[in-house]
Amino acid sequence: MLGYPVITLTAPYAHQGSRRNLLGDNPGPKLVENLSNELQVTAQTPPAFLFHTTEDKAVPVENSVLFYMAMRKAGVPAELHIFEKGPHGFGITQKDPALALWPALLANWLRARNLLVK
Secondary structure (H helix, E strand, O other), rough: EOOOOOOOOOOOOOHHHHHHHHHOOOOOHHHHHHHHHHHHOOOOOOEEEEEOOOOOOOEEEEEEEEHHHHHHHHHHOOOEEOOOOOOOOOOOOOOOOHHHHHHHHHHHHHHHHOOOOO
């Protein structure tokens, strides 16, 4: 389960703070490529459930979209939910009825894979 994840370290969608903290100020292109998760997806990558918001000002939603697209290309099961409104780091919020749905969506996804009973 990946919530508003930092996936890519490549421009233009990298979260610059994460990129700098993980790679330093001037990382080489090979290091950036090796640590950009959307470029590392294979058929052996585990299935993933992702959620994000379009309004996320910290981590661009394209991080989740790029990972989802890479999962599809590799034939790995994935589910992506993009909510229109909401900040980065909203967690298990009950204040917004749309955002409050993601835990139930995750539970349904886990049940469909027999990873959660009841």
